[in-house]
Amino acid sequence: MKKVVFSGIQPSGDLHIGNYIGAIAQWVKMQDEYDCIYCIVDLHAITVPQDPKTLREKILEVTALYLACGIDPQKSKIFIQSENPDHPYLAWVLNCITPFGQLERMTQFKDKSQTQKEGTTAGLFDYPVLMAADILLYHTDEVPVGEDQKQHIELTRDVAEKFNKTFGETFKLPNPHISKFADARIMSLQTPSSKMSKSDIDPLGTINLLDSEDRIREKIKKAVTDSEPSISAKVHGQGNGAVQNLLTIYAALSGCTYNTAVQKTQGKAYGQFKQELADLVVENLKPIQVKYKEIRNDEKYLRQVLDDGRNFAISKSSKLILEVKEKLGLV
Numbered sequence: 001m002k003k004v005v006f007s008g009i010q011p012s013g014d015l016h017i018g019n020y021i022g023a024i025a026q027w028v029k030m031q032d033e034y035d036c037i038y039c040i041v042d043l044h045a046i047t048v049p050q051d052p053k054t055l056r057e058k059i060l061e062v063t064a065l066y067l068a069c070g071i072d073p074q075k076s077k078i079f080i081q082s083e084n085p086d087h088p089y090l091a092w093v094l095n096c097i098t099p100f101g102q103l104e105r106m107t108q109f110k111d112k113s114q115t116q117k118e119g120t121t122a123g124l125f126d127y128p129v130l131m132a133a134d135i136l137l138y139h140t141d142e143v144p145v146g147e148d149q150k151q152h153i154e155l156t157r158d159v160a161e162k163f164n165k166t167f168g169e170t171f172k173l174p175n176p177h178i179s180k181f182a183d184a185r186i187m188s189l190q191t192p193s194s195k196m197s198k199s200d201i202d203p204l205g206t207i208n209l210l211d212s213e214d215r216i217r218e219k220i221k222k223a224v225t226d227s228e229p230s231i232s233a234k235v236h237g238q239g240n241g242a243v244q245n246l247l248t249i250y251a252a253l254s255g256c257t258y259n260t261a262v263q264k265t266q267g268k269a270y271g272q273f274k275q276e277l278a279d280l281v282v283e284n285l286k287p288i289q290v291k292y293k294e295i296r297n298d299e300k301y302l303r304q305v306l307d308d309g310r311n312f313a314i315s316k317s318s319k320l321i322l323e324v325k326e327k328l329g330l331v
Contacts, residue, residue, distance in 0.1 A: 001035075001141060002033065002034050002035045003033075003034050003035070003038060003141035003178065004035045004036075004037065004138055004141050004142075005027075005030055005034040005035070005036045005037065005140065005142050005143070005144065006036075006037045006038075006080065006134065006135050006138050006140040006143055006174075007023065007027060007037075007038055007039070007139070007143060007144045007145075008039030008040060008041040008044075008134065009023065009024075009040065009041065009043040009062060010041050010042070010044050010048060010198075011040050011041075011042055011045055011055060011057060011058040011061070011062045011183075012039075012045040012055070012198060012199075012225060013058075013061065013199055014198060014206070014208040014209070014210065015061075015065050015187065015198070015208065015209045015210075015211060015280065016186075016196055016206040016207055016208045017186060017196070017206075017207045017208075017209065017249065017253075017285075018066070018195065018196035018197075018206070018210060019198075019209075019289075020069060020144055020184070021186055021252040022186060023144065024066065024070075024071070025069065025070075025252075026144055027071060027076070027144060028069060028070035028071060029074050030177075031071070031072060031075040031076050031142070032075070034111070034141075034142070036071075036074055036075065036076035036077070037076070037077045037079075037138055037140075037312075037313065038066060038071060038077070038078050039079060039080070039081050039134060039224065039313075040054065040059050040062050040063060040066075040078070040079070040080050041077075041081045042059055042081050043079055043081050043082050043087065043088065043135065044127060044130060044131070045058035047124045047127055048121070049121040050123070050278070052251075054269070059080060060296065060299070060302055061296065063078060063129075063302055063305065063306060064173075064292050064295045064296040064302060065209055065210075065292055066078055066290070067291075067295050067302075068288045068289075068295055069209075069288055069290040072306060073305045073308065073309070076306055077308070077309040077312045077313065078306065078308030078309045078311045079306060079310045079312070080306055080309075080310065081119075081134065081216045083306070083310045083313075084137075084139055084310060084313045084314050084317060086135055086313075086314065086318060086320075086321045087130065087133055087317075088130070088133075088319040089124070089133075089321060090136065090137055090320075090321065091129050091130040091132075091133040091326065093131050093133075093277045093324060094129050094132055094133055094159050094163070094261065095103035095126065095158060097162050097163060097166070097171075098129050098132075098155075098159050098313060100159070102155060102283050103125055103126070103129070103155075104127060106128055106151060106152070106155070107148075107151055108122060108124070108127075108148070108152075109125055109128075110200075112124060117156065122274060127220045128152050128156075129155075129157050129159070130150065130248075131152050131156065131293060132152075132156035132159050132160070134156060135153075135156050135174050136159075136160055136171045136172075136174070136315065136320075137155065137316070137317040137320055137321075138313070138315075138316055139171075139172045139316075139320070140172065140174045140329075141172065141174060141175065141176050142174060142176070142177035143156075143174050143175070143176055143177060144174050144176075144178075144258045145177070145178065146177065146178065147184060148184075148185075148195070149176070149245050150176050150178075151293050152213045153174060153175070153176045154183035156174060157173045157174065159327070160172075160173055160174075161173065167327040168327055168329065170320070170323060170324060170327060182309055183202075186245065186248060186249060186252075188200055188202070188205035188206065188207070189205050189207070189219055189220070189222075189223035189224065189244040189245070190202045190205040190222075190223070190224060191205060191224075191245075192224065192241060192242040192244075198257050204218075204219050204222055204223075206282060207219055207220070209285060209288060209289070209292075210289060210292065211285075213282050213286075216278060216281050216282055216285070217275025217278045219284070220246075220275065220277055220278040221274055221278070222272050222280065223242070223246060224297045225243050226241055226242055228243075229269065229270070230244065230264065230268055230270065230273075231262065231265045231266050231267060231268050231270075231273055232267075233262050233266045238314055243270070245264060246273070247261045247265065248261075248279055248315070249281070250276075250277050250279065250280060253281060253284045253304070274312050276280075284300065291330045
């Protein structure tokens, strides 16, 4: 039997090339080797305020982009997290065995709570437990993540082990799956010390998957660079800084290694390199955008894909939930 892979993206903000390079493009490659389950994690999205009308649209937008990028519903299952009530149910069960102190130490919570301060919610604090429930419900073997998400997988394993030891073997312990570009950490074009983010307040910092060609070229043209006048193998071979971020994008979209990207562009002035990078980004995103428009206009097909995915997800998770209830004495 194939191993099971589970992953998901929040339907908030606009999906960008960081999401594509680090996640979706890798998911597409995994479809033939694994049984893949890809979720639109809308319950995670509401840990921060969302406009209901916008959220509904974004759920369908993300689904259409999954499909446009190459996720095949004949090979993979796609569903909306909130349409399977087993997710919050298992999250509550896991809450009851998850140490408070362990959640306090989660790096992402500490970082985000410092920004949100008094606006920090219990949902944000509890985010990793819901993520653990998402993963454990499907006997997941591997979870595609970057290094910044490994801590959440470690928590998932810890909670699963605790339940297994206390109530009997129930959950499979998942492993992080880190591909060469899942850890590429595509950074902001304007603030290369920060990861490219859907919540970036500077619109020039991200290249969104649905950006127009003119907008893509403008963002790359205005991307910050280093003090050196051109690409240098000596300076840019370490994988840090503004130009290195652009080279990482170049490498990922051209299908070569970072070192090869440095060698191919060595000696080129930044202006010339940016023009070539813009051509490459437009070339990669154009077919995705064309297919997205076609899929998004067929809402009946979109909802059929999501309904099929939901039915599959519930058929799998309901069996595990029944086992959990029996072991806890809830049946």
